[in-house]
Amino acid sequence: xxxxxxxxxxxxxxxxxxxxxxxxxxxxxxxxxxxxxxxxxxxxxxxxxxxxxxxxxxxxxxxxxxxxxxxxxxxxxxxxxxxxxxxxxxxxxxxxxxxxxxxxxxxxxxxxxxxxxxxxxxxxxxxxxxxxxxxxx
Amino acid sequence: xxxxxxxxxxxxxxxxxxxxxxxxxxxxxxxxxxxxxxxxxxxxxxxxxxxxxxxxxxxxxxxxxxxxxxxxxxxxxxxxxxxxxxxxxxxxxxxxxxxxxxxxxxxxxxxxxxxxxxxxxxxxxxxxxxx
Numbered sequence: 001x002x003x004x005x006x007x008x009x010x011x012x013x014x015x016x017x018x019x020x021x022x023x024x025x026x027x028x029x030x031x032x033x034x035x036x037x038x039x040x041x042x043x044x045x046x047x048x049x050x051x052x053x054x055x056x057x058x059x060x061x062x063x064x065x066x067x068x069x070x071x072x073x074x075x076x077x078x079x080x081x082x083x084x085x086x087x088x089x090x091x092x093x094x095x096x097x098x099x100x101x102x103x104x105x106x107x108x109x110x111x112x113x114x115x116x117x118x119x120x121x122x123x124x125x126x127x128x129x130x131x132x133x134x135x136x137x
Numbered sequence: 138x139x140x141x142x143x144x145x146x147x148x149x150x151x152x153x154x155x156x157x158x159x160x161x162x163x164x165x166x167x168x169x170x171x172x173x174x175x176x177x178x179x180x181x182x183x184x185x186x187x188x189x190x191x192x193x194x195x196x197x198x199x200x201x202x203x204x205x206x207x208x209x210x211x212x213x214x215x216x217x218x219x220x221x222x223x224x225x226x227x228x229x230x231x232x233x234x235x236x237x238x239x240x241x242x243x244x245x246x247x248x249x250x251x252x253x254x255x256x257x258x259x260x261x262x263x264x265x266x267x268x
Contacts, residue, residue, distance in 0.1 A: 019156040026159055029166035046249040048178055052256035056175040064175075102175050105245055111201075112241035114248070118265065122182050131249060132177040 034059045038077040041066040046107040048133040056130060061098040063089075063126075067105040071113050082116060089124035104132040178252050180263060195232045197223070199251060203242035207251060216247070219254035227260060238266040 043066055056062055066074040073080050075088055093099050101121060105114060121129065199219070200208040207214055209222055227233050235255055239248055255263055 019159055022156060022159045022163055026163040026166065029163065029170055033166050033170045046246045048249060048253040049257055052178060052253045053176050054179040056177075059175070062175060100179075102177065107244070107246035107249070109245040110241060111239040111243040111245060111248055114245050115239070115241075115265075118182060122185050125184065127182040127184060128179070129182055130175065130177045130179045131252070132175060133249065133253075135176065 038064055040064060040077065040104060041068040041072060041074045043068050043104050043106040044108065045104060045132055045134050047136040048131075049137045050135050051137075053133060053135060054130070056100060056102065058100075061096055062100050062102050062130075063092050063096075064102050064104060065117075067103070067109060067113065067117065069106040069108045071109065073117070082120065085117065085120040086123045089121060089126045093124055093126045099126055100128045100130055101126050102130045102132050178249065178256055180252070180265070183264070191234055195230065195234055197226055197233055197235050199235060199237050199255075201237075201239045201243045201247055201251060203240040205244055205247040207247070216250050216254060219251060220258045223255060223258040223260050227258065233260070234262040234264055235260050236264045236266050 063076060066072075068074075073082060073085060075085070075092075080088055089101070103117075118129075121127070197210060198208075202208070207216055207219065209219065214222065223235065237248075237251065237255075252263070
């Protein structure tokens with residue numbers, strides 16, 4: 001016996017709204033994208049445990065400070081002397097009150113450099129610091 | 138007449154390739170977006186001139202010397218032993234402030250290991266001392 005289908009249903013995905021969906025996705029990615037701006041200095045980051053690490057939830061209010069093994073300080077892809085850090089950071093801090101400073105410091109650095117940098121940050125009123133690390137554990 | 142003919146030409150923007158263009162842009166932004174955020178150990182430095190006096194019993198001193206040896210309250214300890222020790226101290230006294238003192242020649246790596254341990258022990262009040 002031959003069964004015949006009662007109804008013939010055409011299955012088709014509606015494509016008319018596809019451009020709209022794509023546009024929506026596009027706008028989402030356009031809004032969320034922050035272009036990579038800086039290359040920085042070559043540093044060997046220290047590592048920290050996963051539970052201790054805090055992720056920065058925004059990229060917009062972050063200023064990157066690189067300090068390499070030799071103590072070269074690089075803020076947003078320009079190198080500065082330690083005496084100039086205060087002025088530079090003050091300017092950045094004044095432009096963005098929600099500023100977070102992401103410190104990418106080499107693990108071979110000595111604490112005298114780190115401490116003097118801390119003092120400069122305090123003087124510039126840039127108090128939110130994030131020591132950039134790798135993850136272990 | 139020629140003049141009447143002109144009115145029939147209506148300019149139209151071709152919309153058939155719109156989806157393609159949107160797709161192209163979408164792919165571009167997909168590629169350039171980086172989801173991974175910066176991660177690290179966050180601390181908040183005290184503002185200038187905000188130094189406050191605290192009573193001695195609420196302070197635990199952690200000293201790190203130039204040889205990267207760690208000392209808590211006059212006893213030399215291993216870095217990995219900091220977490221349980223501090224955790225114990227915090228449960229005993231929740232007002233505890235951990236004061237971290239380093240020598241100029243202390244390596245940043247050791248310092249960060251100690252901060253890492255303190256964060257693991259949920260020590261929120263960390264003070265970074267200076268000579």
